[in-house]
Amino acid sequence: MLHYAAVFFVIAIIAAVLGFTGIAGAASNIAWILFVVFVILAIISLFRGRKVA
Numbered sequence: 235m236l237h238y239a240a241v242f243f244v245i246a247i248i249a250a251v252l253g254f255t256g257i258a259g260a261a262s263n264i265a266w267i268l269f270v271v272f273v274i275l276a277i278i279s280l281f282r283g284r285k286v287a
Contacts, residue, residue, distance in 0.1 A: 235271060236269070239268035242262075242264045242268065243265040246261035246262040
């Protein structure tokens with residue numbers, strides 16, 4: 235998921251450089267959402283991995 239966030243971020247950068255502001259904004263939003271979902275899932279995975287007796 236982090237890979238897809240990075241891909242959309244690169245797409246946003248390239249689109250912004252080429253002047254496609256609408257596509258750049260959309261790709262930036264998608265990248266941000268994917269990154270937030272990744273962080274949430276990573277935190278959940280971190281806490282579920284710990285076994286407290």
